[in-house]
Amino acid sequence: MVQDAFQLDPTRLHLFGSFDSANLVVRFILEELEMDYRFVEINRANRMNRSPEYLKLNPQGLLPVLIDPDQKEPLFETAGILLYLADKTGRLAAQVASPDRGRLLSWLFFLSNTLHADLRISFRPERYMSDEAGMPHLAAALETRIEQGFSHLETAFQGSAGPYMLGSTPSLLDFYAAACVRWYHLYPAARVFDADRWPALHGMLSLLQDRPSVQRAIAMEEISGSAFLEPQRPDLDEAALLGT
Secondary structure (H helix, E strand, O other), rough: HHHHOOOOOOOOOEEEOOOOOOHHHHHHHHHHHHOOEEEEEEEOOOOOOHHHHHHHOOOOEEEEEEEEEOOOOEEHHHHHHHHHHHHHHHHOOOOOOOHHHHHHHHHHHHHHHHHHEEEEEEEEOOHHOOOOHHHHHHHHHHHHHHHHHHHHHHHHOOOOOOOEEOOOOOOOOHHHHHHHHHHHHOOOOOOOOOOOOHHHHHHHHHHOOOOOOHHHHHOOOOOOOOOOOOOOOOOOOOHOOOOO
């Protein structure tokens, strides 16, 4: 029952999401940080994300949502959740006094506001345009913007002192960028991530997908095969996909 899913343990973190959705990147971070949390599956095929109980957590009805007993309100918006977890633990992000803090914030909001946003529109363009004749033009423009986004990331990775965005160790930026590559591969139809065009980004993905935290997360999300490079499309009902 819907009500049962919202019976929460007041001492634990709770991540609300659906399999292989935007909550995946939050799961990566929680696993990398080895935090104790409970995953609460929200079945969008049954419109559980539009239930009164869920809309109290996020009035948009979008995923993911994180509930932390240390906070007065639920957290929503993927980038906000990631930054909150990094700052809470002091890991996976340049801290406030770090000279890399500006780099972290700039690229975090680029991923959230530009690349992820463009990907989300490309998943379901009919939500943003009612003119069917104009749909191919929107799709073409989005494809160009998304490819430009990956090229911007490639330049940033090439300018890093290590294989990751902030140097020799991964940060939340790398996990978020990797999730965007996964979504690009899979939705709305199979696309190929060009390793020759974006070699630094491809190299980061190769390292990141072998991390134990990523392997644990994809097992929990019931993902088969590679997480980021040549991923397999989930065998899920179309209505349950793309909740970003």
